[in-house]
Amino acid sequence: MGIVTSLPPSELQSSVPVVTGPVAAGGEDVLTRLVALIGEDLSACNTAIVARMHSQVALIPQLAAHIVAAGGKRLRPVLTLACARMCGYAGDRHINLAACVEFIHTATLLHDDVVDESVLRRGLASANAIFGNKASVLVGDFLFARAFQLMVADGSLEVLGILSQAAATIAEGEVLQLATQNDLGTDEARYLDVVRGKTAALFAAACEVGAVVADRPAAEAAALREYGTCLGIAFQLVDDALDYAADQETLGKTVGDDFREGKITLPVLVAYAAGSEADRVFWRRVIEDSEQTEADLAHAMALMENVDAIRITLDRAAEFADAAKAQLAVFPDSAYRASLMEVADYTVSRVR
Amino acid sequence: MGIVTSLPPSELQSSVPVVTGPVAAGGEDVLTRLVALIGEDLSACNTAIVARMHSQVALIPQLAAHIVAAGGKRLRPVLTLACARMCGYAGDRHINLAACVEFIHTATLLHDDVVDESVLRRGLASANAIFGNKASVLVGDFLFARAFQLMVADGSLEVLGILSQAAATIAEGEVLQLATQNDLGTDEARYLDVVRGKTAALFAAACEVGAVVADRPAAEAAALREYGTCLGIAFQLVDDALDYAADQETLGKTVGDDFREGKITLPVLVAYAAGSEADRVFWRRVIEDSEQTEADLAHAMALMENVDAIRITLDRAAEFADAAKAQLAVFPDSAYRASLMEVADYTVSRVR
Numbered sequence: 001m002g003i004v005t006s007l008p009p010s011e012l013q014s015s016v017p018v019v020t021g022p023v024a025a026g027g028e029d030v031l032t033r034l035v036a037l038i039g040e041d042l043s044a045c046n047t048a049i050v051a052r053m054h055s056q057v058a059l060i061p062q063l064a065a066h067i068v069a070a071g072g073k074r075l076r077p078v079l080t081l082a083c084a085r086m087c088g089y090a091g092d093r094h095i096n097l098a099a100c101v102e103f104i105h106t107a108t109l110l111h112d113d114v115v116d117e118s119v120l121r122r123g124l125a126s127a128n129a130i131f132g133n134k135a136s137v138l139v140g141d142f143l144f145a146r147a148f149q150l151m152v153a154d155g156s157l158e159v160l161g162i163l164s165q166a167a168a169t170i171a172e173g174e175v176l177q178l179a180t181q182n183d184l185g186t187d188e189a190r191y192l193d194v195v196r197g198k199t200a201a202l203f204a205a206a207c208e209v210g211a212v213v214a215d216r217p218a219a220e221a222a223a224l225r226e227y228g229t230c231l232g233i234a235f236q237l238v239d240d241a242l243d244y245a246a247d248q249e250t251l252g253k254t255v256g257d258d259f260r261e262g263k264i265t266l267p268v269l270v271a272y273a274a275g276s277e278a279d280r281v282f283w284r285r286v287i288e289d290s291e292q293t294e295a296d297l298a299h300a301m302a303l304m305e306n307v308d309a310i311r312i313t314l315d316r317a318a319e320f321a322d323a324a325k326a327q328l329a330v331f332p333d334s335a336y337r338a339s340l341m342e343v344a345d346y347t348v349s350r351v352r
Numbered sequence: 353m354g355i356v357t358s359l360p361p362s363e364l365q366s367s368v369p370v371v372t373g374p375v376a377a378g379g380e381d382v383l384t385r386l387v388a389l390i391g392e393d394l395s396a397c398n399t400a401i402v403a404r405m406h407s408q409v410a411l412i413p414q415l416a417a418h419i420v421a422a423g424g425k426r427l428r429p430v431l432t433l434a435c436a437r438m439c440g441y442a443g444d445r446h447i448n449l450a451a452c453v454e455f456i457h458t459a460t461l462l463h464d465d466v467v468d469e470s471v472l473r474r475g476l477a478s479a480n481a482i483f484g485n486k487a488s489v490l491v492g493d494f495l496f497a498r499a500f501q502l503m504v505a506d507g508s509l510e511v512l513g514i515l516s517q518a519a520a521t522i523a524e525g526e527v528l529q530l531a532t533q534n535d536l537g538t539d540e541a542r543y544l545d546v547v548r549g550k551t552a553a554l555f556a557a558a559c560e561v562g563a564v565v566a567d568r569p570a571a572e573a574a575a576l577r578e579y580g581t582c583l584g585i586a587f588q589l590v591d592d593a594l595d596y597a598a599d600q601e602t603l604g605k606t607v608g609d610d611f612r613e614g615k616i617t618l619p620v621l622v623a624y625a626a627g628s629e630a631d632r633v634f635w636r637r638v639i640e641d642s643e644q645t646e647a648d649l650a651h652a653m654a655l656m657e658n659v660d661a662i663r664i665t666l667d668r669a670a671e672f673a674d675a676a677k678a679q680l681a682v683f684p685d686s687a688y689r690a691s692l693m694e695v696a697d698y699t700v701s702r703v704r
Contacts, residue, residue: 057524059531111489114466137463137489138526141496145519148500152513160512161504167497174490176409 030346034339041081048099063139067106076206077102083210083224086336094213096150101206103147110140158212166205173197182262182288184272195236203232223327230324235347237317240265241310244301256297262287267309274307321348382698386691393433400451415491419458428558429454435562435576438688446565448502453558455499462492510564518557525549534614534640536624547588555584575679582676587699589669592617593662596653608649614639619661626659673700
């Protein structure tokens with residue numbers, strides 16, 4: 001099973017230069033330190049994940065294992081575990097709740113596979129490509145339901161409320177993304193609404209649950225929620241930049257997925273806004289009319305380079321990473337807090 | 353908005369004869385009586401459904417309305433409402449919980465649209481055909497999450513446990529169906545496992561919640577759960593028969609959907625088991641090898657008629673309807689109980 005310590009090298013280095021933004025310590029060090037801090041919790045969480053995705057229907061654990069255990073970073077459950085410990089929590093409820101967070105994340109990945117028709121995910125063939133659309137939708141539904149069963153067993157209505165709201169917000173963000181697809185009239189605020197929904201909502205909930213399980217005051221829960229929101233936005237902005245900047249072989253992710261789907265992301269909006277009239281004709285053809293030839297992705301990337309679209313996107317990501325770190329000021333200094341600070345920087349620096 | 357009183361005529365009469373089984377009073381009378389009993393509750397439930405499927409993301413209520421408000425029978429929430437009242441419940445929590453049941457049902461319909469590639473549902477073009485796979489998956493996810501938010505607001509962990517388990521069981525049943533697809537080696541027991549999951553689990557939960565909300569003893573909750581299970585199985589068996597027996601124009605449902613997908617249902621298993629070697633060669637070609645020509649559906653229906661496969665399926669349905677009614681013996685006689693008895697008969701007699 002993949003855990004944080006077995007990250008592929010591709011996650012730690014890339015050929016894309018970061019032009020600006022805070023520079024963290026090496027990504028490997030950041031993750032190693034965090035895993036050292038919560039290593040036992042993470043092992044227990046991984047065990048819970050494997051145990052709870054079991055079903056007598058064999059295809060379910062088979063397919064779920066393909067994506068749950070395929071070497072993901074476990075970033076979201078790691079956040080739950082680290083936030084709970086930073087809040088002084090000494091029990092073990094956070095283990096299963098972190099597993100819930102990962103199940104919800106995995107369910108959205110499986111449904112996203114159907115949605116995005118992406119061929120590669122984490123360097124492996126996607127579950128969808130191997131098992132088909134049907135199985136991806138249904139196993140996603142199973143994991144989602146299983147997450148709620150685990151929360152019910154935990155017994156906290158507050159946690160149930162946080163994660164059911166996150167699930168609704170994720171779906172809203174994904175639908176909003178669908179509505180903005182191919183629409184170059186989308187502005188940055190609306191794009192950020194999409195990102196807040198589809199990505200940041202689960203980061204926010206994952207962090208907030210850490211404070212709630214530790215029974216901390218509302219202000220601390222709110223601070224962790226905002227930390228997660230900003231971290232999630234930074235994370236997604238970097239992902240959106242990578243879709244036009246990464247090397248497919250080293251990143252293990254299909255480059256140009258967003259482009260081919262006509263997805264509206266910040267690099268596209270920046271390039272469109274700053275482009276010449278000829279550039280705009282190009283963008284309208286490839287994004288709004290979905291008329292693309294093989295050379296178009298390279299041309300799109302060249303246009304982005306002309307106007308610094310990737311750098312500008314990464315700058316925005318760095319701003320959100322800084323905002324995330326600022327939220328941690330309400331907590332006393334600790335190894336956990338230091339590590340959560342570093343994670344924010346790592347989110348941006350992972351493209352270096 | 354469609355409510356029970358506005359059922360299309362097609363739901364109430366059909367050209368398919370019932371060869372045997374208990375004969376209920378006219379379906380229209382059964383439903384009219386039930387709606388008269390719980391009419392106010394059902395109106396309040398419909399209002400809650402419309403209010404709670406709202407989202408600032410306009411596509412969500414648009415798409416949800418297409419399927420939630422398109423004239424479905426509301427059979428599952430009606431069961432929750434009627435069971436709660438039969439149990440003497442005098443509050444209003446059952447209204448929102450019935451809406452949760454309908455949301456979960458609608459989510460599975462939306463995901464089933466993706467899965468089944470069905471073109472018609474309830475006589476309208478399916479949401480999938482109009483809005484696409486992506487939107488169907490995501491709006492289904494939204495409604496599923498919304499259902500859990502409503503349950504959290506209600507505040508009963510017991511209800512949350514019942515419906516989260518139902519959701520997991522539904523997904524397991526659907527995946528098991530996928531695993532048995534095209535497999536004529538499936539036996540009736542395994543087929544019934546699929547039906548218990550994909551259909552009966554939500555009927556069971558819908559009924560059980562009625563007893564739980566009324567704070568009735570565990571034996572009564574168990575009886576209603578079993579009533580729902582048997583009713584759901586009967587309902588699905590009839591549906592499976594209709595896929596080979598209904599008149600598409602009057603039923604408003606695509607005939608032969610199951611056949612084209614190579615779905616294993618009881619009519620197929622009966623026809624395969626009782627068929628000649630030549631018949632079996634036919635079944636293996638069309639179901640296992642998915643090699644079908646246009647004339648094959650009519651031939652399949654003729655082979656079923658030869659061995660009484662539809663009658664045998666409806667007989668099994670009638671047995672489960674009787675088993676459902678037997679569970680109601682633990683409740684004192686009341687108009688609600690009488691109506692729930694009639695609903696069991698109606699489930700089978702709706703094919704008359």
